[in-house]
Amino acid sequence: MNEQHDHTPGSARPQLVRLRKKSIDRYRDVAGDAVVDECRELADSLRGLRVLELSSTATGGGVAELLSSLVPLERDLGIDAEWRVVTGDRSFFEATKRLHNGLQGMDLAISELQTSEYLWHNEETARAIEDHWDVVVVHDPQPAAVRSFLKRDAAKWVWRCHVDSSHPCPGTWNFLRPYVELHDWAVFTLDEFIPPGLEVPTSTILPAIDPLNSKNRALPSYLARQTVGDLGIDLERPLITQVSRFDPWKDPLGVLAAWRMAREEFPQLQLALVGAMAPDDPEAWDIYAKIENEIRGEAGAFLFTDQMGVAGFEVNAIQHVADVVVQKSIREGFGLVVSEALWKGAAVVAGRAGGIPSQLIDGETGLLADDTTDFAACITELLRRPELARQFGAAGIRRVRENFLMPRLLRDTLRLMKDLAESVDQSRK
């Protein structure tokens, strides 16, 4: 293989993610009885189903956010669900980030060394997986090749793609496609994300937020304001924020540029860029350093990471207090942060990308924008028109309540599992 990396067999076992308990009945008040009852009904025939969720990080991005609620709720309904994350060193995650970026359409090549790193970690993961699952759900490209190392496995394998894979870079897709096609099923966020010619049965499921976790639960205004004030933000001055990984697709430097333009009209305007440092995202610190350099000495710009203790509860408070929440995504799978912000009644300006327009109806629950100038214009419009901002906020809460809360995602997931479980039964007859 190569001399630079530790390839001792067994050194890259996938790690079990330990999770707190959750109860589906706690969601009745917020999401309604109908969807919770439907989840219970679907789960009746799934009791004891052994489900493994395989992803690449337990913290710091949308997939981790989803699984940390979905898996406990599956367990609450009697499903024997487990979540493991693949482990790897920087070179593995550099390779997988290239695959991630290539899948979202960046024109990138993956070197022979990176290919072998990727496959070695996938093989190690496969070796550590015991052959007793009914369903294995593989999230995104990081563990996409695991199935290829377990050819006689009896489980049904699902590839769950969370990114916009509508126009993948041909080199990346030629590499990944044979691995993806070894799965029994593939799930995408939107129909338009299904890469052309994929030969696997597919369906789509839209993600959702957990209204009862610390990031999204109702927060009294005084506590939200106190929390934001403690971060050094001036509560007497207007604030805009973007909460996102430091990633080129989220365009944090573009947010900075839009803030500078908006400040020409609102000189007091503050900006908080909040970014979690996912361990599977080696690009983040480089982008962070660039932003830090750009805003050095600039009053009113704040840069936070989860390493500073700015995590779930603080993110909740910032989204709650901000006058405008920005999500300047250029390409986006879904963008949970948009629903998170809408759920708090925030005025939101977001990029017309991927799953964002399915959450944010332009002119009804917020504003969609295209380029930096457009973002600046939408931000200043919402700052000028607080009544409009409030109107969008109220409509946004309704939209999320009806479409993007966790029990709906659980229901859609259980429906898929029911179909898969039936086909497991068929194949065992």
Ligand code: UDP
């Ligand atoms: N997030 C967070 N802290 C941060 C940045 C992001 O908790 O500093 C969370 C965010 O609230 C959301 C998730 O990470 O729950 C990001 O999901 P999204 O779908 O928006 O984007 P992804 O990172 O998966 O591309």
